[in-house]
Amino acid sequence: MFTQLQNPLAFAGRLLLAALFLPAGIAKITGFAGTVGYIASVGLPAATLAAVAAIFVEVVGGIALVLGLGTRLAALALAFFTLVASFIFHAYWTVPADQAYVTELLFFKNIAVAGGLMVLAAWGAGGWSVDARRAA
Template sequence: MFTQLQNPFTFVARLLLAALFLPAGIAKITGFAGTVGYIESVGLPMATLAALAAIALEVAGGIALIIGLGTRFAALALAFFTLVASFIFHAYWAVPADQVYVTQLLFFKNIAVAGGLMSLAAWGAGGWSLDARRA
């Protein structure tokens, strides 16, 4: 039974993961100044460049997941980005006690998302993808 569902499940997984990154990238475009300010607030250098890189990765990676093109590379890039961003922006161990719960929740949500992305990187986009058509 699960073999028959592999392609639809993988397709839905790609869409659900892309639903996190594509809107986030678009929101960074529409709120660019706020994005740069947020990056600056954690002390990262070259905040404008970092914002542009995040936008490019989230938008291009989200689209790649949706259409299933370069899926393994996109998933690995997004997984790395998500892990790095988690440690920088969701450092629950360094926030006041009243902020720990939500920050920790966001941190571990991102860890789980990275796991899902790594699974896509390992197994590929599935049969319902441009990657499969190209193979």
């Protein structure tokens, strides 16, 4: 039974993962000044460059997941991006105890997302993808 569901589940998984990154990237574009300010607020140098890089990774990576195009590379890039962002922006161990719960929740949610992206990188996009069509 699960063999028959592999392609639709892989496709749905790619769409759900992209649903995290595409809207975030678009929001960074529409609120660019705020994005740069938020990045600068955590002490990162070259906040404007970091914002542009984040937008690129989230939008291009999200589109790649939707299409199943360059899926393994996109998933690895998004996993790396997510892990780095988690340690910088969701460092729950640095915030006051009354604020730690939500920050910790976001941190571990991102760790789980990175894990899912690594599984996608390992197994590929599935049959319902541009990658599969190109390989055929």
